[in-house]
Amino acid sequence: MTISRRGFITGAVVGSLGLAGAARAGSGVHLFEGHPGRKGLLHDTTLCVGCRSCEFACNEVNKLPVPKAPINDKAIFSARRGINDKLYTVVNKYAEGGGRRPPVYRKHQCMHCNEPCCASVCFVKAFVKTPEGPVLYDPDLCVGCRYCLFACPYYALAYEYNEPLAPKVVRCTMCYPRIKEGKNPACADACPTGAIVYGKRGDLVRMARDRIRKFPGRYFDHIFGEHEYGGTSWLTVSGLAPGRLDLPENIVHEPLPNLTTGFLTLAPLVTAIIPGLLAGFYAFTKRRDHLHEEALRRELARFARERADEVEKALSAARAQAARDLERAVERGRRTGRLEAVREAAEAAKPEPPKEGGAR
Amino acid sequence: MNGHAPVTPADRGPLLSPFNVAAGLLLAIGGLVVLLRFYFGLAFATNLTHATTWGLWTGFKLVFVALAASGYALTTAVYIFGMHEYHPLVRPAVLSGFMGYSLFILILIFDLGRAYRLPYPFIIQPGVTSALFEIALCVGLYYTTQFLELTPVGFEWVKWRRWRKAAVAATVGFTIFGLMLSMLHQATLGALFLTVPEKVYPLWYSPYVPLHFFMSSCVGGIAMCVMLGLACKKIWGERFAISDEKLDELTIGLGKAGAIATLVYFLVKVVDVALHNYWHYLASPLGLWYLVEILGFVLLPTLLYAYGYRERRPGLIRFTAGMAILGVILNRLNISIVAFNYKLPLAERYFPSWMEYVVVIFLITLGVTIYRGVVKRFAILYDHPDYEAHH
8 A cells, every 4th residue: 555645735724634534544443463572561460579679660761750759668558559651651559469379579660562552642733653663743733632641551651741832752662762772771780580571563462372381270371462552562461361450351353553543534524425415405494595586576576466457457447447537517508507516526546647556 | 673763971970879889899809819819820810620621711601602692692693683673782792702812811811821922823823633722713703703793883983984884784794603603603612622521520411512512501591691782772772772571572482492402401411311322421510510411501501581471471580580690600600620630539620710800800891891881982872873773
């Protein structure tokens, strides 16, 4: 599928056609299985001890303040914490330990989706999915509408609400600068138990499968992030079902952006159909009004003609009557011999002129 | 309609009327809160969280746009479908629509992190897969269209006959373009929610939520026309070009339109619940709240509109229009706040701060004040006597 230059220019000029182009690009993603060899991270919660070393490492790398609660402070797990603009990754406890079962902790952060919803909903394309795996954000483009935060199914983005005039969206970058230098993401390096593994996403999926196959009693048989909404770069395996780890459960494998692009493809159609349709309605109305007016005019003319005929008839009848009256008066005058009487009678018998403003 | 309504000089009335004092007070407090927002940031003025980043202000963005449908509802009826008897209401309705979008843009500016970058999607880099891109484009174009639809008022005022003639000649074109844009962005505002199927309570989430939004905007637009008629009569009765009897007649007609619109909207909502077999969700607290919205503020208005039309009771229709408007407000706030993030524990849910409410009240007051000012000074409620009726 190629877009011709003319098609491109037209699309740029007419926004709606631009949408059409996007919709086509959107429908094409079904065939795209992601950049080969892209990186990812696997969090194995069965190995996680909740030390929060990853949080500290993350804050250090991202130049954020050191988390207040000291490392190994277990009291912090009494309340669930979300990520925020001073904490891009956060470890929560989801099950108490008991007997031989250790407590379950899960690390949360941006999942770096294969088909990132934040990227698809951004109206300045401030997000890009890099071939290396991380989803990156460009604060120089951001308008601050926060549609990305709204749309993210994992609550993985934060916003600098304290910034009055130049706030940014902030979140885990999968340590993109470090990856570029050939290093591991800081959290993976900081993890003392190997619960966080960095590598090629394909390898990580295979590794997770192997672990689940070898230790079926230890794992819930699901790799979170393998397929959810088209898959993510962060993968999670655990002894608990995703729903008990505050992860969405039983969600579709279809990328989230598709839910919107399907609708948006209607927009160019609307621009194509509605003006013509409405112009048609308008023409219909115009014609109806026109016909109505014509009929009215005809009716009026007919009415006027009828009235004129009536008046004409009445007039000639009056004239005839007047003539007869005059004749009779003259006869009477001749008989009586009184000339004045004749004149008076003639005066009285004159037909009145038709009134002004009557039917024409 | 008669074109002979007297143009009284803008009688400003006493400066310290109760309305002016109250409005001035609200505007002062609201303006202060807006300043605080721009000085200390959203964190100070709002209770927005990283999980719920769109709050009361976004809810009211949806409300303002939905109720601004009065403009397209009436221009379409009059200019496309030839219902000329509603012509006296066109200018009040278009002006109200224009004010609605103005408030939308203002609250957007308060809410956006970097409002000064608003042109970026068009001049730097368009994100055409975003529903928001389509909304921005359509709202921008429609706002301009509404402005152009109102230019004859200004041209009459400055007595530029030829410009006025040109603007009036384009009326039908503007109407068609405006309706197309409205259909697009009213629906696309609903499409914002398509991307969060897990976050919205299922009764409010639907793949057809764009259709729900468009249908309910029709409901809101018609109801606003009824209320605008009432306001014009109550506040500026002597300046309004049509008699009370005539207005009652139009109100009854609008009641019929309202009955049809609310009925269709109700059916669309019922079909949606049936299609997804979501009946069992009704038996929950949010489900009951959904029933309140749909039965109390959609179905009941349908029946009352129909009854008011049949029994020719304009008073009842006006009451019903008020209910229908409440229904639209309820719907927009429900989907964007009440039913949103319903899975989060209560402690993590979002509740608006008092300053968020204050800003909303501030904006509504601002809208009403400007509307009053424009109606007082321009030929909104009557045909300008120097010109032939413009239709």
